[in-house]
Amino acid sequence: xxxxxxxVRNGKQxxxxxxxxxxxxxxxxxxxxxxxxxxxxxxxxxxYTETAPGDGIMLRHNQRTLFQGVIITETRNGRxxxxxxxxxxxxxxxxxxxxxxxxxxxxxxxxxxxxxxxQRQFPIxxxxxxxxxxxxxxTGQALAEIIKDILAQAQGEYEEKxxxxxxxxxxxxxxxxxxxxxxxxxxxxxxSPIPIMETLSDPSRTLSIEEMKNSVxxxxxxxxxxTAKDDQxxxxxxxxxxxxxxxxxxxxxxxxxxxxxxxxxxxxxxxxSFTVVGHDDLCAxxxxxxxxxxxxxxxxxxxxxxxxxxxxxxxxTQLKTKLA
Numbered sequence: 001x002x003x004x005x006x007x008v009r010n011g012k013q014x015x016x017x018x019x020x021x022x023x024x025x026x027x028x029x030x031x032x033x034x035x036x037x038x039x040x041x042x043x044x045x046x047x048y049t050e051t052a053p054g055d056g057i058m059l060r061h062n063q064r065t066l067f068q069g070v071i072i073t074e075t076r077n078g079r080x081x082x083x084x085x086x087x088x089x090x091x092x093x094x095x096x097x098x099x100x101x102x103x104x105x106x107x108x109x110x111x112x113x114x115x116x117x118x119q120r121q122f123p124i125x126x127x128x129x130x131x132x133x134x135x136x137x138x139t140g141q142a143l144a145e146i147i148k149d150i151l152a153q154a155q156g157e158y159e160e161k162x163x164x165x166x167x168x169x170x171x172x173x174x175x176x177x178x179x180x181x182x183x184x185x186x187x188x189x190x191x192s193p194i195p196i197m198e199t200l201s202d203p204s205r206t207l208s209i210e211e212m213k214n215s216v217x218x219x220x221x222x223x224x225x226x227t228a229k230d231d232q233x234x235x236x237x238x239x240x241x242x243x244x245x246x247x248x249x250x251x252x253x254x255x256x257x258x259x260x261x262x263x264x265x266x267x268x269x270x271x272x273s274f275t276v277v278g279h280d281d282l283c284a285x286x287x288x289x290x291x292x293x294x295x296x297x298x299x300x301x302x303x304x305x306x307x308x309x310x311x312x313x314x315x316x317t318q319l320k321t322k323l324a
Contacts, residue, residue, distance in 0.1 A: 002061075002310075002313060003021060003059060003060070003061045003066075003310050003315070004059070004060050004061065005018045005021065005034075005036055005057065005058070005059055005060075006057070006058045006059075006060065007049060007051060007055055007056070007057060008055065008056030008057065008058055009050075009051075009055050009056065013058070014049060016036075016038060016049060017038065017039045018036040018037065018038060018039065019036065019037045019038075019039045020035070020036060020037045020083075020311070021034075021035075021036045021059075021309070021310040021311075022034070022035050022036070022307065022308060022309045022310070023035070023059060023066070023067055023307075023308050024305065024306060024307040024308065025165070025283045025284040025285075025305065025306050026284050026304065026305040026306075027284045027285060027302075027303075027304050027305065028304075028305070029090075029094075030090040030093060030094060030144045030148075030164060030165070030166070031069075031087050031088045031089070031090025031091055031093075031094070031166055032067060032069075032087075032088050032090075032165075032166065032283070033069075033085065033086065033087050033088075034057060034059055034067045034069065034084075034085075034086040034087075035083070035084065035085050035086070036083070036084055037081065037082065037083045037084075038051075038081075038082045038083075038084070051071060051074060051082070051084070052071070052074065053070075053071050053072060053073065053074055054070055054071060055070065055071045056068075056069070056070055056071075057069055057070060057071055057084070057086045061280055062280070064280065065168045066280055067086070067088060068088060068089075068166075068168055068169040069086045069087050069088035069089060069091070069169075070086060070087065070089075070091070071084055071085075071086050072085050072086060072087050072091065073085040088166040088169070089122070089123070089166055089169055089171075090144065090166050090171075092122070092143075093122070093142065093143040093144040093147070093171075094142055094143075094144045095142070096120075096142065096143050097140050097141060097142050097143070098114065098117055098118065098138065098140075098141065098142075098143055098146060099137075099138065099139050099140055099141075100113070100114065100117060100137075100138050100146065101136075101137045101138075102134040102135060102136055102137075103135060104133045104134070104135055105133065105134055106130065106131055106132070106133065106134075107130035107131070107132050107133075107134055107150050107151070107153065107154045108127050108128065108129055108130040108131075108173075110134045110150050111127055111130075111147050111150055111151075111173065112124070112127065114143055114146050114147055114150075115143070115171065117143075122143075122171060123169055123170040123171065124170060124171050125167060125168075125170035125171060125172040126172055126173070126174065127171075127172075127173045128162060128173055128174055128175050130151075130154045130162070130173075132153065132154050134150055134153060136149075136153075147164065147173075148164070151164065151173070155260075161175070161176040161177075162174065162175060162176060163175075163176045163179055163285035165283075165284070165285060176285060176287065176302070177287070179285055179286050179287055180286070180287040180288070180300070181281050181282075181286045181287070181288055182195065182288070182289065183195070183196040183279045183281045183282065183288075184196065185199070185277055185279055187199075187277070196276050196277065196279050196282070197276065197288070197289070197290055197291070199276045199277040200274050200275075200276055200290075200292060201274065201275050201276070202274055202275050203272060203273070203274040203292050203294055203295050203297070204272070204273045204274070204295075205270070205271065205272045205273075205292075205295035205296070205297050206269075206270075206271045206272075207268055207269070207270055208268065208269045208271075209237055209240075209268055209269070210269070211265070211269060212233070212237060212240050212265060212266065212267070212268065212269070213240050213241065213242040213261070213262070213265040213266065214229065214230040214233035214234050214237065214239065214240050214241075214262070214265075214266045215227075215228070215229040215230070215234065215239055215240065215241040215242070215262075216228050216229075216241070216242045216243075216244060216258050216261045216262050216265075217241065217242070217243050217244070217258075218243075218244045218245075218246060218254040218255075218257050218258045219243060219244070219245050219246070220245065220246050220247065220248060220249045220250070220254065221249065223249060225246070225249060225250070225251050225254035225255075226251065226254035226255040226257070226258040227258060228255075228258040228259055228261070228262040229262070230262060230266040233266050242261070242265070244257060244258070244261060267323075269322065269323075270297070270299075270322065270323035271304075271320065271321065271322045271323075272290065272292065272295065272297045272301060272320075272321050272322075272323075273318070273319065273320045273321070274292070274318075274319055274321075275316055275317065275318050275319075276316070276317050276319065277315070277316065277317070278308055278309075278310070278314075278315025278316050278317045279315075279317060282303065282306045282308075282317045282319060283303065283306045284303050284304060284305055284306055285302070285303060286302070286303045287300055287301070287302055287303075287324055288300070288301055288303060288321070289301075290321065297323075299323050299324070300323070300324045301321035301322060301323055301324060302321060302322055302324045303319055303320070303321050304320045304321060304322055305319070305320045306318070306319055307319075
């Protein structure tokens with residue numbers, strides 16, 4: 001079955017005759033985006049469908065909803081050509097701002113409070129249990145920025161990484177370690193499925209120490225509370241030191257932050273970009289095992305961005321990944 005795009009208007013779903021279909025997700029942005037053209041014209045072979053910014057859009061394939069959002073931009077080129085740029089509901093988290101104060105609330109409860117503030121009822125799928133207390137005032141900040149900052153505090157303290165994403169119109173915040181995938185694909189009806197990574201092509205690998213830090217000092221009010229250093233890395237690459245400032249003099253918190261930061265930043269950045277046969281499970285934030293003999297890449301990688309295209313019925317996915 002092909003990928004299908006539906007217009008959702010006044011409670012009615014209308015299948016659209018689309019061309020140049022693409023959608024993507026990235027760790028740099030909270031939401032996913034969908035772009036397509038309409039192959040239709042007034043009085044022509046394809047019926048004309050009235051559309052407007054704010055109308056709902058759904059992308060479906062094999063009875064799954066891959067994207068659910070709204071038309072953000074509609075571009076009309078002459079009488080017969082229209083193109084659309086759509087974003088999922090994370091658009092509202094990025095555009096809406098809030099002033100809010102937290103006094104020791106658990107991080108997961110603080111996030112729920114953000115999502116239900118000012119009489120909002122933002123749809124929630126699930127939020128992982130995150131116990132660390134939040135003590136902070138946010139003034140006129142975007143909801144997405146507030147949630148990201150809350151998660152940043154949690155990740156720094158408990159050495160756990162979370163993935164925040166929209167699925168079928170709902171917000172999910174989950175432990176990244178639970179998002180590992182191993183997609184399989186059938187290239188023809190008469191053959192057995194194979195791992196999607198066996199279709200890998202056009203790989204490009206980058207190794208870099210540009211952002212490396214192998215020594216970290218944590219301070220509070222100009223007082224050093226904790227230090228951590230990777231002596232082997234310093235010997236090999238030279239001293240690359242970072243200072244981190246925290247609000248309160250909490251030595252245990254400072255030591256945790258130092259260890260976590262050093263663990264994350266003392267590694268050589270290892271990134272791999274490539275193309276595979278398209279698969280709907282490939283999206284930003286997922287973990288996937290990769291072995292590529294041509295570049296020497298091997299290990300578990302996190303997907304930084306996934307860009308899907310469907311052209312003439314052929315689905316391809318371009319991935320940018322980083323060694324986890």
